[in-house]
Amino acid sequence: MNTKPSQDxxxxxxETFRQRTSGSGEWNTRAAESMPGGDTRAASFYTPYPAYMTRGEGCFLYDYDENQYIDFLNNYTSLIHGHAHPPTVSAIQEQAARGTVLGSAAEVTVEHAEMLCSRVPSFDSVRYCNSGTEATLLAMRAARAFTGKDIIIKMDGGYHGxxxxxxxxIQPDSSEEGRPRPRLSSRGVPEAALEGMLVAPFNDLDAIRDFLQARSDEIAAIILEPALGAGGGIEPEKGYLQGVRRLADEFDVLLIFDEIMTFRQDVGGFQAAIGVTPDLTSVAKFIGGGLPxxxxxxxxxxxxxxxxxxxxxxxHNGTFNGNNITMAAGLATMKEFGAEQVERINELGQRLRNGLNSAFQTAGVGIRAVGSGxxxxxxxxxxxxxxxxDAVAAQEKALDLPKLLHLEMMNRGIFSAPRCQYAISTPMADKEIDVAVDVMSRSLEVVKPYVQEQTPHLALD
Ligand SMILES: Cc1ncc(COP(=O)(O)O)c(C=O)c1O
Structure with missing residues (x-):
């Protein structure tokens, strides 16, 4: 029976992926016996199975079958200097030799805190925890405690751990019309969680104003990512974040920026870049130098x-809060990430966006590289x-195209988030960006029959 070119x-x-990564495939079969799904993090899963990465050096990763990749995942933006950054490795080794966690106050924690407070406009003072999830939980708790109110407004598609x-x-309902209805995003979460939350669309000041006008005496805070990450890569419209700040002030509620992903965009985070200072902020990812x-x-x-x-x-507790080895790694990494490095990787980011957009244009595929920094x-x-x-609806209509592009890019040595998100690290230079653009052009040729047959709305010619 003849198959369609898109199926071929x-x-x-x-098939190419399976052949190149057969060793990973064997590990995956073994892994499924001891871990449901064969791994332990939903965001790093993709079909047919994730490659087993065995080592990283600078901006390169090597898998179990010794394939080399340029790493544009950077553990979801957290490896600002790529892998095995020498000053960070030395700091880890030195601290390991003196003890990884000494269970008491440490100078290195103070130095790290001073650095964060000197950089981030909203940080008068900070506390540490071990994951972004904990940081948003505690920021929300702080807001509720300070205001004596319980409800928090979050964004449709906002991800906070x-x-x-x-x-x-977390996942908007693309079939819904009008304002989003609050819905639980996971089984096992009590319905009671919904009572504490209201949901507004991103970039919609009217929705926030309506909630505040109706219920500001119950609302503690508004929490948002300055640019939506997992929620489809949506940037704030001009004036939106300033407008949210004004509404928070007008109705006397707190504003929380979740800068866990956006902190890398400027020395002082997205808030410094746009000049909007929230009352509370959460940060994570690269501040630990590759440790949690x-x-x-x-x-x-x-x-x-x-x-x-x-x-x-x-x-506020946590056995490993402010542990010595993580703080030492984080401090070594942050010391080498200043204005010059921010500017350089942001420029490389723009080079990649421009290059990808011309590749899409040349290939006649109607998708767009967006983002900032x-x-x-x-x-x-x-x-x-x-x-x-709208971003989720567009992704759903793209069917398997994101997945196929991601895998084909991997087949050609480019590693990224399965949702096709790319993060620059400081060891990268123009060369790595240009390789990624070239790989995208060649991958687009391979997926073109799929676009023409399965997603014709994305075919430009
Ligand atoms: C904006 C945002 N908030 C919170 C989190 C959760 O952080 P963690 O995975 O460290 O719990 C993430 C993780 O990607 C994130 O991007």
Whole structure:
């Protein structure tokens, strides 16, 4: 029976991947016996199976079958200097030799905190935890404690980690019309989580104003990523974040920026770049130099109750909070990430966006490279999209195209997030960007039959 060219293209891509990574395939079969799905993190899963990466050097990764990749995933933006950055490795080795976690206060934690507070406009003071999830949980708790109110407004498609209160509308419902209805994003989360949350579309000031006009006496805070990451790569419209700040002030609620992904966009985060200062901020990813670390912080009076001696203290614990080895790694990494490095990787980011957009144009595929600074995302639409629901609807209509492009890029040595998100690291130069653009052009030729037959709305010719 004759197959369609689109089926042949998809089959070829998947078969090539399986052949190149057969060792990973064997590990995957073994892994499924001890871990459901064969691994332990949903965001790093893709079909037919994820490649097993065995080592990294600078901006390169090597898999079990010794294939080399340029690493544009960077562990979801957290490896700002790529892999095995020599000053960070030395700091880790030195600290390991003196003890990884000494279970008491440490100078290195103070130095790290001073660096964060000197950089991030909203940080009068900070506290540390071990994941971004914890940082947003604690920022929300701080806001609720400070205001004495419970409800928090989040964005449709906003991602803030995996604690219960933010398992609400992570994935927008593309079939819905009008304002988003709050929905749980995971089974196992109590319905009660919905009572504490309201959901607004990103880039829609009216929706936030309506909530505040109706219920500001119950609303503690608005939490948002300055640019939506997992929610489709949506940038804020001009004036939007300034407008949210004004609304928060007008109705006396707190503004929380989740800068876990966007912190890398400027020395002081996205907030410094656009001149909007929230009351609280969460940061994570590269601040731990490749080890797990996150922080939350903000205005002094909001953070003060985290002092154990405060009369109305908010207990804040964590066995590994501020552990010595992570702080040492983070400090070594941050010391080498200043204005010059930010500017350089942001320029490389723009070079990649421009290169990808011309590759799409030349190949006649109606998708767009968007994002800002050193983070590049693909919108599966030729239109300008301003909210997560439209971005998700476009991705759904692109069917298997994102998956096939991701795999074909891997077949040609480019590693990225399965959703085709690319993050620049400081060891990269023009050469790596140009290789990625060239690989995209060649991958587009391979997927073109799929676009023409399965997603003709994305075919430009
Ligand atoms: C914006 C944002 N918030 C929160 C998180 C959760 O951080 P973690 O995975 O460290 O828990 C992430 C992770 O990607 C994120 O991008």
């Amino acid at each position: 293209a998809a089959k070829l891509i998947i 995996s604690h219960d209160y933010v398992q609400v509308n 670390l996150a922080a939350f912080g903000g205005r002094k009076e909001i953070m003060a109750p985290f002092a154990p001696t405060h009369p109305m203290t908010i207990p 050193s983070i590049i995302r693909i919108l599966w639409s030729r239109e300008k999209l301003t909210n997560a629901r």
